Amino acid sequence: MPFPALQSLFDPLLPKGLQWYWKGDFVRELSDKAIDAHLECAAKAPSELSLMHLYPIDGAVHGVGQSETAWGFRDATWSMVIAGIDADPAKAGAVTAWAKGYWEAVHPHTLGGAYVNFMMDEGVDRIKATYRDNYDRLTEIKRKYDPHNFFRINQNIKPD
Amino acid sequence: MQEEQFSKLSEKIRGSLITPASGEYEVARQVYNAMIDRRPAAIVRCVDVADVRAAVTFARQDGLTIAIRGGGHSGAGLGVCDQGLVIDLSDQWSKRKKQLSRSAKGFRHQS
Numbered sequence: 001m002p003f004p005a006l007q008s009l010f011d012p013l014l015p016k017g018l019q020w021y022w023k024g025d026f027v028r029e030l031s032d033k034a035i036d037a038h039l040e041c042a043a044k045a046p047s048e049l050s051l052m053h054l055y056p057i058d059g060a061v062h063g064v065g066q067s068e069t070a071w072g073f074r075d076a077t078w079s080m081v082i083a084g085i086d087a088d089p090a091k092a093g094a095v096t097a098w099a100k101g102y103w104e105a106v107h108p109h110t111l112g113g114a115y116v117n118f119m120m121d122e123g124v125d126r127i128k129a130t131y132r133d134n135y136d137r138l139t140e141i142k143r144k145y146d147p148h149n150f151f152r153i154n155q156n157i158k159p160d
Numbered sequence: 161m162q163e164e165q166f167s168k169l170s171e172k173i174r175g176s177l178i179t180p181a182s183g184e185y186e187v188a189r190q191v192y193n194a195m196i197d198r199r200p201a202a203i204v205r206c207v208d209v210a211d212v213r214a215a216v217t218f219a220r221q222d223g224l225t226i227a228i229r230g231g232g233h234s235g236a237g238l239g240v241c242d243q244g245l246v247i248d249l250s251d252q253w254s255k256r257k258k259q260l261s262r263s264a265k266g267f268r269h270q271s
Contacts, residue, residue, distance in 0.1 A: 002260060003260050003261075004260055004261050005261070007257075016192050016194075016232075017192075018193075018194055019193070019194055019195045020192075020194075020195055021195065022235040022236075096195075117234060117235050118235065121236045150219075150226070151228070153225065153227040153228070153238050153241050154228070154238055
């Protein structure tokens with residue numbers, strides 16, 4: 001399957017223009033307690049489209065050291081996303097509240113950081129949690145190449 | 161004043177420059193996540209590297225905030241900002257997708 005076909009698999013189900021609120025974490029193990037928390041939160045989903053996905057992280061990913069690339073969750077086995085989704089702007093608050101509550105309930109059972117596009121504007125602590133021990137080195141690189149943080153509308157690694 | 165400045169940028173690029181006065185503006189500022197509702201001062205649709213360079217240089221000189229848009233799928237809506245300049249690369253991304261489709265098909269035939 002060509003990459004763009006894989007990359008656009010969800011497009012017919014989830015077209016542009018829906019209300020979205022994303023939260024994420026990397027996960028190593030799904031304990032019975034974690035599964036119970038998932039089931040409880042899933043039962044309260046505010047809309048048909050709202051979802052929780054666990055994307056497998058396997059194989060060659062685990063053969064690379066934690067500090068060899070910027071991404072520091074080589075020990076993860078899943079990338080979790082919780083997404084509150086609905087077409088109706090009036091439900092923006094409900095899908096947001098559900099995603100936040102779900103995340104609060106399952107976060108203690110995860111490794112802590114998240115894929116940066118499974119995140120809203122959640123502040124510097126979430127960015128630090130995501131890059132873990134690699135964060136300080138990334139700060140050094142940022143300081144070298146973009147000391148004034150010109151490129152800052154992103155999941156931002158600050159230069160200072 | 162800002163319109164005048166943007167017209168200078170417009171002269172330097174091969175792509176198009178969209179401001180709030182453009183008919184396309186309301187659609188062009190939208191991103192994948194409809195929860196995001198931001199109004200940039202302008203959107204520059206880059207068609208080549210020279211356009212990107214011109215847009216970045218312009219924003220730096222004018223002290224404008226920039227948001228970079230690839231496919232526009234950022235969850236947090238980071239492909240658009242209030243005020244400031246959106247540097248829209250979706251045209252390049254479409255081209256790249258076509259290239260990837262071709263190369264992936266070629267690979268499948270060989271295997």
